[in-house]
Amino acid sequence: MAENDSSQEKTEEPTGRKIQKAREEGQIPRSKELGTMTILMSAAVAFLVFGPALGGSLENILKYSFSMTRDEIFDPAMPVLHLGAMAMEAAVALIPFMLILLVASILGNIALGGMLISGKSVMPKFSRINPLEGLKRMFSLKSLMELFKAIAKTLVVGGVGWLILTNAVPNLQDMTKQDAMVSIWHALEIMAWSFLFLASSLILIAMVDIPFQIYDHTKNLKMTKQEVKDEFKDTEGKPEVKRRVRELQYQMTQRRMLQEVPKADVVITNPTHYSVALKYDAKTMDAPVVVAKGVDHMAMKIREIARAHDVELVETPPLTRAIYYHADIDEEIPSGLYLAVAQVLAYVFQLRRFRRGFGKRPGKIPDFDIPSHLRRES
Incomplete structure (x- = not known):
C-alpha cells in the first residue's frame, strides 16, 4: 500500500506535451x-x-x-x-x-x-469558490511567498x-x-x-x-510516474499495438521482397542458412542491387521461388554472408565486393548462353577474395 501511495507522488518533471497543454489552458x-x-x-x-x-x-x-x-x-x-x-x-x-x-x-x-491568448484562462472555475481549496491556498507555499514579498517590498x-x-x-x-x-x-x-x-x-x-x-x-x-506512462501510451501508442504494426510492416516487406525474387539475375547461397538475390541492369544501375535476402526459413523460401522461376542458384558461402550483413534490401552491394559479384554474374550469363546452345559450359567458379573488413564467419 505504501508503494502504491509513493507511486502517486508527483516526482517527474512535466513533459513537453503537459507544458503545451497547460499553456493552451492559460497556465x-x-x-x-x-x-x-x-x-x-x-x-x-x-x-x-x-x-x-x-x-x-x-x-x-x-x-x-x-x-x-x-x-x-x-x-x-x-x-x-x-x-x-x-x-x-x-x-x-x-x-x-x-x-x-x-x-x-x-x-x-x-x-x-511570453504572449498568450487563451479563452480557457478566463472561464469560471468552481474550485476557486470551494472553501477547502481556499484554505489550502491561504496556507500554501505561494501564499507564504506573497506575504514575504509584501513585507520585503515594504522594507525595501x-x-x-x-x-x-x-x-x-x-x-x-x-x-x-x-x-x-x-x-x-x-x-x-x-x-x-x-x-x-x-x-x-x-x-x-x-x-x-x-x-x-x-x-x-x-x-x-x-507528474506522477503513472501519468508519464499514460501520456507515453497516448502519444506513442500502446506497446502491443506498436508491436502488431511492426509485425504487419515486416510481413508486407517480406511479401514485397519475395515478389522481387523472380526478377533477380542470381541467388547466391551459404548454402543452408543464407540466401541473397541480386539484380543488375547496366543501363539503369551503377552496381548490382540486393532485391531479397533471408536466413534459415526465409532463405529456403527465396531458393524455392528462384527454382520455380528458373533463377540461377550459385553456392558462394563467404560472399553470401558478406553481402547479407553489409547490404540491405534495395541497396547496392559494397564496393569491395564488386569484383566477386562480377565473377558470379559472368558465370551466370555464360551458363545461360550454354543452355541456349551458345558457347562452352563455364568452368567452376573461382575462389573470391573477400576484403577482411567485409568477411563474416559462419
Whole structure:
C-alpha cells in the first residue's frame, strides 16, 4: 500500500506535451512584480525625459487659462475654444508618456511566459469558490511567498524612501532661498529622481519573484510516474499495438521482397542458412542491387521461388554472408565486393548462353577474395 501511495507522488518533471497543454489552458508563469517594476521604471524614465516638456505644457495651459480678455470672457464660444486648445496642448504633451507606459505594461507582462491568448484562462472555475481549496491556498507555499514579498517590498521601498528623503533634506532647505519658478523646477527634478530610485528598488523583489514563479509553475505541472506512462501510451501508442504494426510492416516487406525474387539475375547461397538475390541492369544501375535476402526459413523460401522461376542458384558461402550483413534490401552491394559479384554474374550469363546452345559450359567458379573488413564467419 505504501508503494502504491509513493507511486502517486508527483516526482517527474512535466513533459513537453503537459507544458503545451497547460499553456493552451492559460497556465503559464507570470510575475506581477516584474510587470509592476517595468511600468514604474518606465514611468520614472519617461518622467525624466519628458518632464520638462510636460512642465512647459502645464505652464502654457495655466498662462493661457488666465490670459482671457474681458470680451473673451463674455463670449459664450470662447471658453469652449480655450478648453479645446488646452486639451490639445495636454494631449500632445502626454501622448509620448502614455505610449511608453502602454509598451512597458505589455512587455512587462509577457517578459515571463511570453504572449498568450487563451479563452480557457478566463472561464469560471468552481474550485476557486470551494472553501477547502481556499484554505489550502491561504496556507500554501505561494501564499507564504506573497506575504514575504509584501513585507520585503515594504522594507525595501521604505528603506530606499528614507535614504532618499534623508539625502534630499539639504536640497529642500535650499529651495526656500530660491526664486519660485526655480524652486518649482528643482522640486520636480528631485521628485523625478526619487521616483526612479524607488522604482529601481523593486528590481530586487522582481529578481526573487521570477525564479519562484518559474519553480512554482513547474512544481504544479509535475507528474506522477503513472501519468508519464499514460501520456507515453497516448502519444506513442500502446506497446502491443506498436508491436502488431511492426509485425504487419515486416510481413508486407517480406511479401514485397519475395515478389522481387523472380526478377533477380542470381541467388547466391551459404548454402543452408543464407540466401541473397541480386539484380543488375547496366543501363539503369551503377552496381548490382540486393532485391531479397533471408536466413534459415526465409532463405529456403527465396531458393524455392528462384527454382520455380528458373533463377540461377550459385553456392558462394563467404560472399553470401558478406553481402547479407553489409547490404540491405534495395541497396547496392559494397564496393569491395564488386569484383566477386562480377565473377558470379559472368558465370551466370555464360551458363545461360550454354543452355541456349551458345558457347562452352563455364568452368567452376573461382575462389573470391573477400576484403577482411567485409568477411563474416559462419
